Amino acid sequence: MPLSDSNPKSSLIYETVNNQERPCVSVGIKFIDYETITVSGHKVDVVSSARLEEISLVKEGAVPGTNATVVDLDNEDPWLWAAARSNSFVRDKLHSNIQAGVQRILEKLQRLKSEIRSA
Numbered sequence: 702m703p704l705s706d707s708n709p710k711s712s713l714i715y716e717t718v719n720n721q722e723r724p725c726v727s728v729g730i731k732f733i734d735y736e737t738i739t740v741s742g743h744k745v746d747v748v749s750s751a752r753l754e755e756i757s758l759v760k761e762g763a764v765p766g767t768n769a770t771v772v773d774l775d776n777e778d779p780w781l782w783a784a785a786r787s788n789s790f791v792r793d794k795l796h797s798n799i800q801a802g803v804q805r806i807l808e809k810l811q812r813l814k815s816e817i818r819s820a
Contacts, residue, residue, distance in 0.1 A: 704771065717758055718769045724801040725762035726769045729755040761805065768797040 704711040717723045734750035758769055770793055778784035 714758070715771050718771050721797070721801050721804055723758035723760055724768050724797055725759050726767070727755075727757045727759045727762055728753070729757075761801070766794075766798060768794050768801065770794070770797065 704715055708714075730748075730751040731754050732746065732748055732751050735746050735748040737744055737746050739745070770790070772784075778787065784790060
């Protein structure tokens, strides 16, 4: 999603991602065309067509090891598939995941400390 000066939320989105306040993305889709198959005894939906319903920045996504990153597309490989697998992107993702994980641990420790004090 382009962050432009015409979007009043651009600065908020940029800061939220870069400050690790919401370093992950949640994506909501509606299946348009899919089939359910069984893989190793588990039913799995194989989606061939879907409609994007929403994209949200979240503290922790449903899929571990994922992250949101703000990039300048003028400085990235035009094939985003390749850009997302570049050494710098992988390094940034690892750094972001570690930073977000440490932040979540600190938040949980702070809540635990508050609970202990109030008990």
